[in-house]
Amino acid sequence: MATDLREQMREILAPFQGRQVVLIPALQAVQEKFGYLPEAAMEEIGRLAGLSANVVYGVASFYAQFRMTPIGKKHVAVCQGTACHVRGGARILEAIERAIGIKAGETSPDLQYSLETVACIGACALAPTLRINEDTHGKLTTNEVEQLFPKTAKQEEISNS
Amino acid sequence: METRLNNEYKILVCQSTGCESSKSDKITQALETQIKQLELSKNVQVKFTGCHGFCQQGPIVIVEPEGVFYTQVKEEDVPEILKSHIVDGKYVERLFYHNPVTGEAISLYKDVPFYSRQQRLILRNCGHINPEKIDDYLATGGYAALKKAIFEMQPTQIIEEISRSGLRGRGGAGFPTGKKWEEAYKAKEQPKYVVCNGDEGDPGAFMDRSVLEADPHSVLEGMAIAGYAIGTPNGYIYVRAEYPLAVKRLRMAIAQAKERKLLGSDIMGSAFSFDVEIMQGAGAFVCGEGSALMYSIEGKRGMPRVRPPRSVASGLWGKPTSLNNVKTYASVPLIINRGADWYRSIGTEGSKGTAVFALTGKIANSGLIEIPMGATLREVVFDIGGGVQESKNFKAVQTGGPSGGCLPESLLDLPIDFESLTQAGSMMGSGGMVVMDTDTCMVDLAQFFLKFCSNESCGKCVPCREGLPLMIDIMKKITQGEGEPDDINRLINLGETIKSGSLCGLGTTAPNPVLSSIRYFEDEWKAHVIDKICPALVCRALINFYILPDKCAGCGICLRACPVEAISGGKRMIHVIDQEKCIKCATCLEKCPTRFNAIVKVTGEHITVPKEPVPVGTEAK
Numbered sequence: 001m002a003t004d005l006r007e008q009m010r011e012i013l014a015p016f017q018g019r020q021v022v023l024i025p026a027l028q029a030v031q032e033k034f035g036y037l038p039e040a041a042m043e044e045i046g047r048l049a050g051l052s053a054n055v056v057y058g059v060a061s062f063y064a065q066f067r068m069t070p071i072g073k074k075h076v077a078v079c080q081g082t083a084c085h086v087r088g089g090a091r092i093l094e095a096i097e098r099a100i101g102i103k104a105g106e107t108s109p110d111l112q113y114s115l116e117t118v119a120c121i122g123a124c125a126l127a128p129t130l131r132i133n134e135d136t137h138g139k140l141t142t143n144e145v146e147q148l149f150p151k152t153a154k155q156e157e158i159s160n161s
Numbered sequence: 162m163e164t165r166l167n168n169e170y171k172i173l174v175c176q177s178t179g180c181e182s183s184k185s186d187k188i189t190q191a192l193e194t195q196i197k198q199l200e201l202s203k204n205v206q207v208k209f210t211g212c213h214g215f216c217q218q219g220p221i222v223i224v225e226p227e228g229v230f231y232t233q234v235k236e237e238d239v240p241e242i243l244k245s246h247i248v249d250g251k252y253v254e255r256l257f258y259h260n261p262v263t264g265e266a267i268s269l270y271k272d273v274p275f276y277s278r279q280q281r282l283i284l285r286n287c288g289h290i291n292p293e294k295i296d297d298y299l300a301t302g303g304y305a306a307l308k309k310a311i312f313e314m315q316p317t318q319i320i321e322e323i324s325r326s327g328l329r330g331r332g333g334a335g336f337p338t339g340k341k342w343e344e345a346y347k348a349k350e351q352p353k354y355v356v357c358n359g360d361e362g363d364p365g366a367f368m369d370r371s372v373l374e375a376d377p378h379s380v381l382e383g384m385a386i387a388g389y390a391i392g393t394p395n396g397y398i399y400v401r402a403e404y405p406l407a408v409k410r411l412r413m414a415i416a417q418a419k420e421r422k423l424l425g426s427d428i429m430g431s432a433f434s435f436d437v438e439i440m441q442g443a444g445a446f447v448c449g450e451g452s453a454l455m456y457s458i459e460g461k462r463g464m465p466r467v468r469p470p471r472s473v474a475s476g477l478w479g480k481p482t483s484l485n486n487v488k489t490y491a492s493v494p495l496i497i498n499r500g501a502d503w504y505r506s507i508g509t510e511g512s513k514g515t516a517v518f519a520l521t522g523k524i525a526n527s528g529l530i531e532i533p534m535g536a537t538l539r540e541v542v543f544d545i546g547g548g549v550q551e552s553k554n555f556k557a558v559q560t561g562g563p564s565g566g567c568l569p570e571s572l573l574d575l576p577i578d579f580e581s582l583t584q585a586g587s588m589m590g591s592g593g594m595v596v597m598d599t600d601t602c603m604v605d606l607a608q609f610f611l612k613f614c615s616n617e618s619c620g621k622c623v624p625c626r627e628g629l630p631l632m633i634d635i636m637k638k639i640t641q642g643e644g645e646p647d648d649i650n651r652l653i654n655l656g657e658t659i660k661s662g663s664l665c666g667l668g669t670t671a672p673n674p675v676l677s678s679i680r681y682f683e684d685e686w687k688a689h690v691i692d693k694i695c696p697a698l699v700c701r702a703l704i705n706f707y708i709l710p711d712k713c714a715g716c717g718i719c720l721r722a723c724p725v726e727a728i729s730g731g732k733r734m735i736h737v738i739d740q741e742k743c744i745k746c747a748t749c750l751e752k753c754p755t756r757f758n759a760i761v762k763v764t765g766e767h768i769t770v771p772k773e774p775v776p777v778g779t780e781a782k
Contacts, residue, residue, distance in 0.1 A: 021397075021438065021440060021458055021459075021460065022460055023460025023461075024440070024441075024443050024457065024458075024460055025440070025441070027443070028402070028441060028443065049460065058462060059460065059461060059462055062445065062462040062463065062464075062619075063443035063444050063445050063463070064443070064444035064445060065402050065442075065443040065444035066443060066444075080364075081364030081365050082363075082364040082365030082521070082522070082559070082562075082563070082593065082595045082609070082610075083364070083365045083521035083522050083527075083595055084364075085364075085606070085609050086522050086523060086595065086597055086601050086606070087522070087523070091746060091747065094746060095724075095746075095748075098724050118403065119362070119364045119446070119613060119616075119617075120362075120363070120364035120365060120366070120367075120403070121178075121403055122178055122361070122366075122367035122370040122403065122404060123178050123179050123182055123216070123367070124216075124365050124366070124367055124519055124521035124527065125179055125215075125216030125217040125219075125519075125521060125527035125528050126179055126182060126183070126216060126217070126219075126527075127521065127522075127527075129182070134405070135182070136178060136181070136182030137182060138179070138182050138183065141751075142748060142751060
């Protein structure tokens with residue numbers, strides 16, 4: 001498995017060989033494939049760029065985009081930018097946290113959901129907004145949150161008991 | 162071009178991030194299928210475009226030649242548009258735009274006040290051309306400026322023209338573009354670089370995104386002219402990772418331009434070559450700062466550095482680099498085509514040309530707008546923006562992003578330009594303009610901006626890294642009703658120290674929202690610190706929710722909706738909120754049916770309610 005992972009990585013990284021702009025696009029390419037940056041990625045990208053794995057990790061950890069842990073099937077990014085803030089974005093986030101049972105920055109143990117906040121997805125006229133994977137949803141209300149994140153049967157049971 | 166003559170109608174559908182999230186792609190598909198079914202293909206052409214700017218009314222559909230403007234169109238509306246408008250020649254009135262102030266229905270695009278009061282130069286093609294077809298851009302005279310620059314002008318002439326036009330950097334700082342190009346031109350070292358800053362990180366701003374999505378060629382053309390002027394074939398465009406559609410359209414635009422020999426080697430058969438590579442950001446706000454952005458392209462942590470040397474002397478990989486904003490480059494082809502004198506005639510003494518703003522927040526008409534410099538905030542907020550949403554009262558407008566400032570009603574007649582906004586304690590910034598109404602708490606908002614900047618601080622300068630969290634701690638105390646009289650002065654002192662002790666644009670401006678908010682809204686701050694109330698009813702520790710016993714019908718809706726089971730009651734019983742348990746999420750207030758309106762939100766006020774649920778109709782004593 002481990003060698004398999006590295007082989008896949010080398011395949012992804014091959015096109016970057018010899019290019020001037022390498023490090024961040026390479027990290028992005030690996031994350032796009034795996035959904036996160038496995039530890040081996042630091043070494044493989046380091047080898048490609050002629051850097052130590054530490055330096056690569058140092059760069060990756062600086063940027064909010066990069067994750068070091070696997071991500072849920074539904075990646076929910078709730079906008080907390082200015083326009084969303086003044087139109088109640090914080091309450092939308094809370095409602096989602098309650099609906100899917102994890103806090104911002106967390107991934108559910110069953111890897112169904114990852115929840116994070118972003119500081120503007122640029123759809124401010126539709127505030128408050130969120131994105132689930134590639135789909136943007138705007139003009140949200142707590143009612144719509146309930147529709148987007150229906151309670152599972154199990155949660156229903158708990159809240160009724 | 163000939164095909165257009167045979168077509169009577171052209172239906173334009175906006176397909177930018179805003180309208181796409183309202184499913185405008187489905188509208189395009191439905192139009193195409195149904196036009197075929199109705200055998201209208203000969204007379205009707207469907208075209209998707211970039212952003213029209215009026216995102217709040219989206220999805221937007223415009224039917225030409227009349228220029229009829231349909232708003233909030235749904236897939237289900239397509240048959241009616243085709244049958245009624247196209248076949249029977251009867252406009253679909255229910256989809257017209259309604260003036261939020263007068264309620265009047267407006268049928269034509271050109272008559273909508275949101276548009277009629279704008280001067281769209283940078284946004285000239287946005288919403289009118291298909292950004293994925295280079296022929297659309299060429300048909301508007303695209304790449305004529307590049308041709309003129311390469312074949313009729315010397316680099317020094319171009320720089321002279323840009324200098325004389327008075328164009329200043331549209332990223333916010335307002336540095337004269339011509340001067341920057343001149344220094345980059347004079348720099349001896351090779352290779353040089355032209356870099357476009359599309360790392361639009363300000364929350365509440367989407368100007369650059371819209372331009373890149375709706376008119377990518379105008380930016381590429383501007384970059385190529387810059388490359389010719391300073392003498393380099395190397396271009397980079399740095400785009401936020403959060404803008405996938407902008408990246409996709411840029412990729413297509415670059416490929417198409419290369420195919421037509423408008424980019425790449427030997428452009429239009431000349432000896433000049435210019436190539437653009439896209440670099441996607443990785444989610445760091447500070448990378449909007451020039452030196453940090455270049456480090457990020459180099460594959461380093463995006464931390465700003467001490468200047469001088471400035472990037473025109475030592476930029477990307479230590480080489481001379483001219484870095485400009487998306488909107489600056491988009492302005493360049495216009496100036497080359499129409500001349501510096503024309504451009505100089507627009508705007509104010511010190512700020513020439515137009516400014517693009519993303520008008521958002523509690524405003525009736527949210528969207529992307531462009532005005533000549535010198536227009537007043539009042540014109541923008543009320544004439545174009547249609548005033549505050551839901552006929553509430555205007556309170557403040559925030560310009561310049563998270564490090565700008567909040568300006569009060571008394572400054573509404575301030576002309577908008579680089580100098581006047583800075584003098585008022587805010588700044589031009591990249592173009593975010595967020596409107597607040599009286600439901601917005603200025604203290605809470607200042608805290609919001611400060612948290613944002615603190616999160617995004619790269620940590621290099623101590624005053625920014627350590628000072629911003631200290632300010633946040635004080636503000637937390639204030640919003641929780643534990644403020645001390647001297648806290649306001651402490652914030653001012655800390656803010657001034659952070660401004661003077663930080664290197665880059667982030668640290669030197671991060672305290673601005675707090676400082677300007679204290680300057681213009683001191684009463685509201687004092688209300689929090691001294692009276693322990695939040696007049697806008699926002700700060701949770703200072704507000705309470707009550708169920709009014711004389712209005713509660715005991716329906717149980719709020720009880721079931723409360724996420725923390727803080728409401729007790731029963732059938733036909735007056736419900737009661739347990740103030741200890743209540744997290745003040747306002748769910749009950751939203752769910753209480755309007756025919757009862759039994760729930761109130763108050764600050765610094767105690768309302769007498771029964772301790773336990775009592776039957777409806779029993780007097781609460």
